[in-house]
Amino acid sequence: MSRVRILGIGSPSGDDQAGWLTVDALAGCGVQGDHELAIEKLDRPGANLIFLLENADWVILVDAMQSGGQPGQIQHLDRNQWPAYQHGLSSHGLGVHGALSLAHELGSLPSRIDLYGIEIGPANPGEQVGAEIQAAAQQLARRIAADLAATLRQDERTCT
Amino acid sequence: MTERRSVVIHVPVLARVEGEGALDLRIEDGDIAELRLRIFEPPRFFEKFLEGRHYTEIPDMVARICGICPVAYQVTAAQALERLFGVELDPWAQAMRRVFYCGEWIQSHSLHIHLLAAPDFFGCSNAIELARIAPDAVRRGLRIQGLGNELMDLFGARSVHPVGVRVGGFHGAPSLARIRDMREKLRAALPEAEALIRWAAAIPMPQDDQAFVSVATQHPDVYAIEHGDIGASDGLRIGVDAFDEHFAEQHEPYSTALFSTYHQRPYLVGPLARLNLNHGHLPNPVQALITNIGYALPSRNLFHSLLARAVEILLALHEALRLLDGYRVPDSPWVPVTPRAGVATGCTEAPRGLLWHRYEMDDDGRVINARIVPPTSQNQARIEEDLRLSLLNFGLDHPDDALRLHCEKVIRNYDPCISCATHFLRLNVERA
Numbered sequence: 001m002s003r004v005r006i007l008g009i010g011s012p013s014g015d016d017q018a019g020w021l022t023v024d025a026l027a028g029c030g031v032q033g034d035h036e037l038a039i040e041k042l043d044r045p046g047a048n049l050i051f052l053l054e055n056a057d058w059v060i061l062v063d064a065m066q067s068g069g070q071p072g073q074i075q076h077l078d079r080n081q082w083p084a085y086q087h088g089l090s091s092h093g094l095g096v097h098g099a100l101s102l103a104h105e106l107g108s109l110p111s112r113i114d115l116y117g118i119e120i121g122p123a124n125p126g127e128q129v130g131a132e133i134q135a136a137a138q139q140l141a142r143r144i145a146a147d148l149a150a151t152l153r154q155d156e157r158t159c160t
Numbered sequence: 161m162t163e164r165r166s167v168v169i170h171v172p173v174l175a176r177v178e179g180e181g182a183l184d185l186r187i188e189d190g191d192i193a194e195l196r197l198r199i200f201e202p203p204r205f206f207e208k209f210l211e212g213r214h215y216t217e218i219p220d221m222v223a224r225i226c227g228i229c230p231v232a233y234q235v236t237a238a239q240a241l242e243r244l245f246g247v248e249l250d251p252w253a254q255a256m257r258r259v260f261y262c263g264e265w266i267q268s269h270s271l272h273i274h275l276l277a278a279p280d281f282f283g284c285s286n287a288i289e290l291a292r293i294a295p296d297a298v299r300r301g302l303r304i305q306g307l308g309n310e311l312m313d314l315f316g317a318r319s320v321h322p323v324g325v326r327v328g329g330f331h332g333a334p335s336l337a338r339i340r341d342m343r344e345k346l347r348a349a350l351p352e353a354e355a356l357i358r359w360a361a362a363i364p365m366p367q368d369d370q371a372f373v374s375v376a377t378q379h380p381d382v383y384a385i386e387h388g389d390i391g392a393s394d395g396l397r398i399g400v401d402a403f404d405e406h407f408a409e410q411h412e413p414y415s416t417a418l419f420s421t422y423h424q425r426p427y428l429v430g431p432l433a434r435l436n437l438n439h440g441h442l443p444n445p446v447q448a449l450i451t452n453i454g455y456a457l458p459s460r461n462l463f464h465s466l467l468a469r470a471v472e473i474l475l476a477l478h479e480a481l482r483l484l485d486g487y488r489v490p491d492s493p494w495v496p497v498t499p500r501a502g503v504a505t506g507c508t509e510a511p512r513g514l515l516w517h518r519y520e521m522d523d524d525g526r527v528i529n530a531r532i533v534p535p536t537s538q539n540q541a542r543i544e545e546d547l548r549l550s551l552l553n554f555g556l557d558h559p560d561d562a563l564r565l566h567c568e569k570v571i572r573n574y575d576p577c578i579s580c581a582t583h584f585l586r587l588n589v590e591r592a
Contacts (some may be wrong), residue, residue, distance in 0.1 A: 004571075045320075046227070047275060047302070047305070048309065048319070048320070050302060051309070053301070094275070098286075101288045102287060102298075104293055105288050105291035105292055105295065106299055106302075107293055107295075147591060
């Protein structure tokens with residue numbers, strides 16, 4: 001049985017809730033399967049993200065991103081697409097990529113890690129989440145649920 | 161004719177300092193003509209937000225000031241209000257406040273040592289590079305930090321912006337089984353913290369002897385953390401209420417943060433100031449270890465701050481273990497509170513140093529006005545003074561990059577938390 005951890009990262013600022021909405025949608029559609037599954041919503045976890053990568057076989061991370069694309073666009077970021085670490089470290093501001101890079105150096109990354117980004121526009125406190133972001137979160141939740149189900153079927157075939 | 165050269169450098173680092181800050185350095189004829197630690201982070205008006213709020217809301221609101229040291233803000237606010245309301249905490253709650261606080265020291269100190277400060281001394285620009293050359297040390301640091309988080313979570317329900325403290329005690333009490341589990345983890349961490357101290361003591365540090373006044377809370381019986389009087393290395397010993405008689409905050413036009421002075425002079429708060437004043441109260445095993453490594457206290461070298469943090473981690477582990485020995489689940493984790501009007505003051509030792517709160521309350525237990533003096537603003541004038549002395553000691557003829565790095569190292573000794581935001585230090589050097 002795989003130990004799977006799904007982490008939605010965000011903050012209460014408008015579209016920056018994209019990761020939270022995705023894991024809410026996943027939890028809502030009852031993705032439990034036979035995985036040992038943990039779903040968590042994280043508010044800018046900083047260095048604490050490293051601890052959440054430990055003792056898992058498969059970690060799925062969903063975060064908002066700003067790359068100049070169309071809001072609502074979903075990207076699966078391969079490891080070679082993880083942006084190079086550029087901004088130094090801060091106890092408050094260690095970003096997802098900083099935490100992943102540090103975990104990588106320490107050999108703490110799980111054997112499978114999927115990093116998804118949902119493109120957002122400017123995100124400001126107190127704003128509502130845009131309709132395109134809500135739709136993208138639903139779509140990504142379905143994609144992750146399908147991935148989990150497919151992997152489960154594969155595991156069952158392997159077992160038999 | 162001497163050529164007058166002017167150099168301006170913008171360095172888009174350094175996020176290993178908390179908050180929006182910049183350093184302006186102008187060197188003329190081989191001397192420092194101007195040195196300013198400029199804080200341009202917009203003020204956050206927390207004190208204003210608190211006005212009109214009921215006392216029951218204050219611990220949770222002030223916890224939001226800092227994601228790294230929320231316990232310090234909660235416990236200081238609760239202590240201030242409990243003093244005003246005449247609340248006598250249950251001995252269980254008194255002890256567990258200290259344990260809760262130990263968790264924060266362990267977490268914050270380990271984070272600062274490994275992710276923020278240590279890379280400087282290994283020629284690394286960040287912890288990721290440090291992890292390449294010293295992976296075991298970084299792993300150990302993260303384990304210790306994680307344990308601090310767990311201890312905060314145990315009493316606060318979560319480690320970031322915990323919600324466990326209430327005026328009068330705690331909202332809940334952990335079960336005996338969870339405490340047993342925690343005690344095993346704390347005990348297992350003791351050798352790790354001892355190894356951390358030895359590792360930190362072996363890091364070659366610049367020799368930088370400076371005269372400064374150390375200020376920290378002091379307690380007659382224990383190493384002061386969550387309560388005590390205010391003391392200084394010049395012999396001052398005052399009650400928490402008398403803070404304003406000796407310490408002043410003033411505005412400098414180039415900074416959005418207030419500068420603090422003690423009798424019109426800069427002063428130091430934080431782990432090195434605490435160790436300088438309170439090392440006589442370290443538990444015996446911690447005393448023995450620092451004697452063994454030859455750590456002479458009091459120290460006048462701010463570069464000893466990293467080692468001071470390591471020592472306080474071991475202290476916090478011992479304290480938490482001592483206080484959790486014989487743990488019992490109380491009948492009630494809190495005592496009832498009746499608010500009353502008046503002025504409340506409280507003071508504790510946040511990981512970065514002395515934290516002082518003052519609240520004027522009305523009859524209904526609502527805040528009329530609030531004042532919060534955090535450690536970083538108290539250290540700002542000292543940081544500027546330190547930079548000036550340290551740069552002169554280091555030598556101003558070094559290339560700009562070397563000067564910048566030296567300044568950053570000096571600033572990071574203080575672990576400044578200019579605000580709860582990330583950002584960077586720009587160094588502008590002008591030479592004429």
